[in-house]
Amino acid sequence: MSHDQRETPYLDAALRYRSIGYTPFHTPGHKLGKGAPDGLRQLMGDAALAVDLAMAGGVEDTRESTHLVRLAEDYAAEAWGADRAWFLVNGSTSGIHSLLLTLCGPGDAVIVPRNAHKSLLAGLIFTGATPVYMEPVIDPAWGIPLQVSSEDARAAIERAPHAKAVLVTSPTYNGLGADLRVIGELAHDAGIPFVTDQAWGPHLRFCPELPVDAMTAGADAAVVSTHKLISGLTQSSVLMARGERINHARLDTMVGLTQSTSPQALVYASIDAARQQMAVHGARLWRRAAELAEWARTEIRALPGLRCLGTEILSRGGVAEFDPTRLTVSACDLGVSGYRLETLMRDDYRIAVEAADSLNVVLNVTFGDRREDLELLVGSLRDLATRHGDAAGKSGSACSSLLARTPRFTRQVLSPREAVFSPTVARPIAECAGEVSAEMVTPYPPGIPVLGPGEEISPEIVAYLREAGGAGLKVHGPEDRTLATLRVVA
Numbered sequence: 005m006s007h008d009q010r011e012t013p014y015l016d017a018a019l020r021y022r023s024i025g026y027t028p029f030h031t032p033g034h035k036l037g038k039g040a041p042d043g044l045r046q047l048m049g050d051a052a053l054a055v056d057l058a059m060a061g062g063v064e065d066t067r068e069s070t071h072l073v074r075l076a077e078d079y080a081a082e083a084w085g086a087d088r089a090w091f092l093v094n095g096s097t098s099g100i101h102s103l104l105l106t107l108c109g110p111g112d113a114v115i116v117p118r119n120a121h122k123s124l125l126a127g128l129i130f131t132g133a134t135p136v137y138m139e140p141v142i143d144p145a146w147g148i149p150l151q152v153s154s155e156d157a158r159a160a161i162e163r164a165p166h167a168k169a170v171l172v173t174s175p176t177y178n179g180l181g182a183d184l185r186v187i188g189e190l191a192h193d194a195g196i197p198f199v200t201d202q203a204w205g206p207h208l209r210f211c212p213e214l215p216v217d218a219m220t221a222g223a224d225a226a227v228v229s230t231h232k233l234i235s236g237l238t239q240s241s242v243l244m245a246r247g248e249r250i251n252h253a254r255l256d257t258m259v260g261l262t263q264s265t266s267p268q269a270l271v272y273a274s275i276d277a278a279r280q281q282m283a284v285h286g287a288r289l290w291r292r293a294a295e296l297a298e299w300a301r302t303e304i305r306a307l308p309g310l311r312c313l314g315t316e317i318l319s320r321g322g323v324a325e326f327d328p329t330r331l332t333v334s335a336c337d338l339g340v341s342g343y344r345l346e347t348l349m350r351d352d353y354r355i356a357v358e359a360a361d362s363l364n365v366v367l368n369v370t371f372g373d374r375r376e377d378l379e380l381l382v383g384s385l386r387d388l389a390t391r392h393g394d395a396a397g398k399s400g401s402a403c404s405s406l407l408a409r410t411p412r413f414t415r416q417v418l419s420p421r422e423a424v425f426s427p428t429v430a431r432p433i434a435e436c437a438g439e440v441s442a443e444m445v446t447p448y449p450p451g452i453p454v455l456g457p458g459e460e461i462s463p464e465i466v467a468y469l470r471e472a473g474g475a476g477l478k479v480h481g482p483e484d485r486t487l488a489t490l491r492v493v494a
Contacts, residue, residue: 005079005080006082008098008243009078009082009083009279009280009283009284009300010125010280010284010291011081011280012017012076012090012276012277012280013076013079013179013368014063014073014075014272014273014275014276015077015273015276015277015280016073016270017273018055018057018063018270018272018273019055019064020477021057021063022051022054022055024054024085026111026464028059028344029268030058030223030464031058032056032057032058034053034056035351036048036053036056036434037053037054037056038164038211039051043100045477047154050065051092052270055072055107055269055273056268056270057268057269057270058266058267058268058269063269063272063486064164065260066128067130068153069151069263072092073272076272076275076276077089077090077091077156079276079279079280080275080276080279081244082225082245083209083279083282083283084209084217084219084228084242084244084279085209085217085219085220085244086201086219086226086244086245087245087252087336088103088244088245088246088247088248088252088255088373089224089242089243089244089245090242090243090244090255090259091240091241091242091267091271091272091275092240092241092242092243092259092263093239093263093264093267093268093271093272093452094239094241094242094262094263095205095229095231095241096121096123096201096228096229096241096243097121097123098225098241098259098262098263099227099241099242099243099252099259100121100123100124100201100445101123101127101130101224101258101262101303102243102258102259102262103127103169103199103255103258104127104128104130104131104133104256104446105127105130105131105261105262106171106250106251106256106258107168107197107250107484108131108133108168108169109131109132109133109200110131110132110133110419110421111132111133111167111300111419112131112132112133112134112167112168112478113133113134113135113136113164113166113167113297114128114133114134114136114167114168114169114171115136115157115161115167115170115171115191115196116133116135116138116156116171117137117138117139117140117152117170117172117173118137118138118139118140118264118413118452119149119173119176119451119452119453120171120173120189121149121173121201121203122189122446122481123279124171125420125444125453125457126455128225128419128420128421128447129421130426130456131344131421132419132421132422133419133421134416134419134420134458135416135420136163136167137154137155137160138152138158138159139156139382139413139452140152140156140159140321140322140452141320141321141322142410142452143317143320143321145311146178146313146332146334146364147350147363147423148177148178148180148332148360148364148451149176149451149452150180150292150317150320150321150322150323151174151176151180151181151182151321151322151323151324151374152172152182152218152322152405153183153186153321153373154183154186154187154190154322154323156322157170157172157190157191158185158188158190160181161190161191161196162415163486165194167196167204167216168196168197169196169197169198169199170187170191170196170197170198170199171199171201172184172187172198172200172201173200173201173203173354174200174201174202174205174215175204175208175215175325175327175330175437176201176204177204177206177329177359177366177451178224178313178330178332179204179313179316179326179327179329179332179364179454180323180325180326180328181205181215181323181324181325181330182224182322182323182324182329183322183324184200184216184218184222184324185221185222186219188221188222188223188271189222192222192249193467197224197225197249197250197367198222198223198224199202199223199224199225199226200221200223200226200227201226201227201299202214202217202218202226202227202228203228203229203232203241204229204233204280204327204330205217205218205228205233205261205327205426205464206228206229206230206232206233206234206242206278207234207286207290207329207370208288209273209282209286210282210283210285210287210290211286211287211290211291211294211375212288212483213290214327214328215325215326215327216325217334218390219244220485222233223243223250224245224246224387224462225243225244225250225255226243226244226245226251227241227243227244228241228242229241229276229340230242230273230274230275230278230315232368233368234278234281235277235278235281235400236275236283237270237271237272237273237274238280239271240271240272241275242279243255243259243392244273247349250465250470253374254297264336270456272423275455288309290329290371290412292371293329293369293370293373294328294329296332296342296369296378297328297329297330297331297369297378298328298372299378300312300369300378300381300382301314301328301331303382304331304333304382304385306384307385307389307454308336308389308393309337309338309392309393310316310333310334310335310337310338310385310387311333311336311337311387312331312332312333312334313330313331313332313333314326314328316330324357327454328366328431329369330366330367330369330434331366331367331368331369331406332364332365332366332386333345333364333367334363334364334365335385335388335389335392336363338388338392338393338476339392340388340392341362341363342360342361342363342364342365343360343361343404345360345365345388346360346365347358347386347387349365349384349388350407351386352388353363353380353384353387353467355380355381355384361448361451361478362448362477362478367381369459388446400417406455410447410452410454410466410468410470411454411462412462412464413459414459414460414462415460416456416458416459417440417458417459417460418457418458419458420456420457420492421464422434422458423440423441423442423457423458423481424442424457424491426491426493426494427493428442428484428491428493429491429494430483430489430490430491430492431486431489431490431491431492432472432488432489433466433469433470433488433489433490434466434470436466436490436492437461437462437463437465437466438460438461438492439460439461439490439492439493440459440460440461441454441455441456441457441458441459441460441461441491441492441493442457442492443457443481443483443492444456444457444480444482445479445487445490445492446479446480446481447471447477447478447479447483448477448478448479448480453474454468454479455490456471458493461490461492468489469490470487472487473484473486473488474486
């Protein structure tokens with residue numbers, strides 16, 4: 005049954021609840037804002053508090069029929085080209101967890117990129133599955149991971165022909181897309197489900213000038229974060245699947261296990277509204293956003309000492325497509341690190357970036373931006389380049405990247421789950437060669453784990469981490485962020 009994508013069934017129900025004027029004897033305790041403290045009312049506004057509802061007892065009755073949610077999810081499945089969709093209020097993280105719990109169990113192999121989001125590692129710990137890694141190349145100029153190639157996927161499938169899934173992250177944080185069609189065909193030829201973490205691509209389906217979306221490329225399942233680049237509220241995401249290789253009934257159960265039992269009506273309504281906006285107006289909105297981003301990229305590249313990532317990255321290290329609305333900017337040639345650039349932009353120009361690492365900042369350009377916003381960005385960078393022009397060519401240690409290189413993966417001695425739940429001990433990092441890591445260590449840049457739970461620690465890894473600790477490199481994962489010690493399996 006085809007749906008009229010101009011309609012918003014769940015959003016309409018939330019607005020209807022507010023207009024009827026119910027007297028609430030259900031959660032939350034502030035009772036439609038009447039009992040909310042003044043600061044919260046000032047922050048959110050009475051209109052938002054009046055629809056701050058749980059699904060049951062609010063938008064729907066306490067019998068929890070979920071009819072409205074399923075109806076809105078069906079609209080979303082059609083819009084994104086799937087057989088079934090699920091609204092998520094715990095972000096795409098819960099979608100990844102649900103998919104892994106559906107597809108694999110203890111001892112099963114899962115083919116994954118080394119630079120996958122940490123939600124994947126959590127899913128491996130939850131399920132007891134073992135990763136078979138595809139390792140993307142690190143770009144030496146930008147210090148970022150590129151993409152897994154079809155050759156990487158083919159080799160991984162040959163190593164693990166009985167794997168329960170092939171998972172690819174596309175696009176990456178920097179907008180780099182994999183050759184999803186070819187990788188999907190390789191997985192399907194081997195009888196393996198193909199799953200895409202498309203958290204940074206909720207918009208791709210709706211504008212033909214952008215990289216191909218997962219479902220069009222033949223993925224069996226994907227997650228998209230509607231809060232990242234389209235109009236969903238923070239934490240909103242959509243999980244979608246086809247039925248040939250994915251058991252929808254089991255996946256539905258796992259979604260229920262990984263989601264809050266008190267889903268927020270505002271989050272659901274925002275997904276419904278974001279889907280409608282994209283399905284009806286997405287192509288026009290994103291063409292305009294891409295034009296603005298490309299104008300800004302051209303202007304930034306003309307500034308002395310500044311670089312902005314673009315289509316020149318195509319064909320490098322498995323990169324098949326590039327999202328032009330993502331701006332990765334470096335001022336390293338001015339001696340300004342990514343972290344320092346973020347601080348300068350925020351403090352001196354009141355511009356807030358999406359993210360920063362020791363080399364670059366990342367900025368999102370969407371349909372919510374106007375020409376004057378991009379002009380302000382370019383003007384601010386022009387002023388910054390003038391102020392720091394004397395340091396041009398003196399990048400120094402702040403931008404040197406140990407840093408764009410990572411040690412080789414050794415071997416998986418234990419599954420991540422076994423390592424995490426084993427007895428462990430913290431040891432000086434200099435003494436850890438030959439031990440088995442009990443934690444993840446991910447330096448930024450390049451955002452690829454040097455170690456994961458259950459992996460053997462090599463002398464090369466020890467040397468790298470000692471150098472990283474001495475350089476004060478930012479790391480995610482270990483208990484000791486200074487890298488003086490590392491927790492290993494006892």
